[in-house]
Every structure is written in structure tokens, then in C-alpha cells.
Amino acid sequence: MHYGVKSLISVHNPSVELYQASMSEMWVQNGWGDQLNGLQAGWIVSPELNEDNHTRLFVLSTRDGYNTSCFTTLCNHFVQTSGTYPVDSELTQISIYEGDEYTLELSIYRDNVTSNWWLLAKGTEKIGYWPKELFPQLNDGALYVAWGGLVTSPPNHPSAPMGNGRRPVDPLSFKRAAYFRDLHVVDASSAYKDPDEKEFQVYTDDRSYCYGMVNAGYVQTMGHTILYGGPGGNDCGP
Template identity: 40%
Template sequence: AMHGKNMEGCFNYLCKGFVQTSKSYSVGVPLKASTYGSKTQLETNHMIFQDRVTGDWWLRNTFVNANIGYWPKALLPELAEGASQVVWGGHAVGQPNKASPPMGNGLFPDGNYRHGSYVRQIKIIDKSNIILDPWGPYYKLESFIDNTHCYNLKDFGYNGEQLGFSFYFGGPGGVDCGI
């Protein structure tokens, strides 16, 4: 996230200021890659929420119902009253003048969530701490892909009870991706 008057920010576990509280679960641990079409698929469920008392932003593993750690409210003063925008997806970063890395399992999304990377059961938490689906007159959903030759996504909107609001994303990366 980019924040502050100097537009400083980061997007991974190397972000300064994250306070790890769990001894059992950590941030930034790579998942063993699943193979396309394999019967074994890895999934991890997380939520980020603001503690209404402290103002800190917590990362929680919802599979095991355990907090992993938090970003202190002092790091994100512009989010003191909550967020006005939320973003889900993938981000690939390569080295200058080199091929960009793959995203997800390296394949373009084909519409079958078992074949690639996906985000499912997308929810938001309102000011009253009520968990809601992201649709209706107050919510605007947008897709952003900066290079469809290298990466793409397929937005499925609401896709039944198991998947909820979901989308699939990924791609092979490569040269001329602009990263």
C-alpha cells in the first residue's frame, strides 16, 4: 500500500512495522506449488480487519482462527477511520531488462478455479463490523490488468455459496511485460 505524504509503501512481508504475534504462523512463507490439473490444491484463507479499540490493522488466518500479526495504526494514519478502497489480486515484480516472472501457477485463467490462482469468498467489513458481500449501490468493482499478454484475470462475480464473489488470475509473465 502506498501511503503518507511521501507515498511510501510496500506490498509484502518485508514491510517495516509489521508486528508478528503468532509463533505458529508467519507471513511470507511460500506455498508448495500445485500442478495444473492436480488433485491437490493449496488454499489459504486470510482476513485483514481493523481493531476498533486500538486502530491497528490485523492479519488473521481464518482456517485456524488465529491472528498472525498487525500493522500499528501509526503506520497508516490515513486509515484511522477505515479504508475507502480495497484491492485483491496478484502482483508480479521482476528485475529490470529481464523476463517478468509468472503469476500464480504461470497459466492464464481458464475459468476453472482448480486450474490456477484464485481469490474467493471476497468480503468487506463495514463501519459497524458487519461482514458483507461487496456488491450493491455503494460498491464499485473494477478489474485492472496492466498487460494482458503476460497476465490476466477472469471475474466471476458471485459464483455460488462455496466460491462466493470470486475471480481467477495468473499468467506466464515473460518479456515485454512492462515490469
């Protein structure tokens, strides 16, 4: 069982159309079927949600196995506590291909006293929390944690780009692909631990020209790192 996740997420601004969205996120889940509870946080580009093409912080949660879900503070799933770090903040420092890199440091963890799940930025900035009463399946921890990219597009439309819009070429192509680095999980004592390599499973689109993911393992100065992303396109939808 896990009690949180942490990572530094490279920040990008993929080009998406009006009803597309591109997300880079980490999440915790527990439960099955309609009883699944899930909490997600990361960055998103979504003209429909945010009414712009900017890269923004976001959270997403579900109480019923994603039959329904809630973004940011559009419902009562997430309680904003920070007056200086809105949960839909624009991220203005964008990584440049083969150039400067910028990251978003986020943590999701369960408070051992209240059992509420908190979202932290930059290690110590409490952005807000998900109340335990709304997510009973997570009160004893998360069976499943993950890091990765997700895109959405309307039916019969091209699939949106993911990450920086490029597939990772090799495990060390940090300036050419989107990545999550310094991956950690939280144990029962609230300590950050390196993830167990034996527990890692990689899930990608079976059409490798659409999207890809590379588990780079532990990299010196970067910690445990995964690279991901891809262009999407006409043949990449469901």
C-alpha cells in the same frame, strides 16, 4: 469506506529467477500521493527476499505512497504476535494444475477499539498487527481495497509468471488458473459483507498474452471469485 478484507487465495509456486518476485495478495489503502498508507498480505515467491524459491506468507506496507515500503518484520511496521504462525511461514501445500487445490485464508481488518489493523489466518489465528500510529490515513478506514497478483523483475529482463503461470480461460476454470474466492469486505460494525459488484473495477496488463483476470462474480460454493495470472515473458516488462 471499508474496514477490512478477506479471501481464500489459491496457493502456487511459480518459477521465478533470482531478482524476480511473484505475489498474490489483497490490500487496503487510504490517502493520496506521498501520504498514501497501504497494507498488503498474501503469498510470495522471492529468492532475493527469502533466499529460496519457496512460496511463503508475506506482508508489505507503505506510509508514503510506495516511495518506500517494508516487507514482513524487516522494520517496525508490523508487530508479530503469533508464536506458531510466523509472518514469513513457508506454505508447503501447493495447488496442482487440474489436480488438488490448496488455499490460504487471510483477513485484514481494523480493530474498532484500538484502530490497529490485524492480520488473521484461518479466520481466527491472529498473526500480528500494523500499529495505528504508523498509518494515520487508515485510522478511519480504507477507501480502496483490492485482490490480485503482482510481479517484479529487473529492467530489460523477462517479466515473472503470475499465479500458476497461466492466464484464466473462462470464469469456471478453477483447476487451471489461480484465484481468490470467498471475497468479503468488512463494514463499520466489523461484519463480513459480500463486495458490491457495482464497485468492482478490473485492472490488467494491456498485453493480454502476458497476464489476465476474470471476475467470475458469485459462484455457488465458492462465493465471490476472481481468477488471474499469466506466464509473463520477454515482451511483458515495463
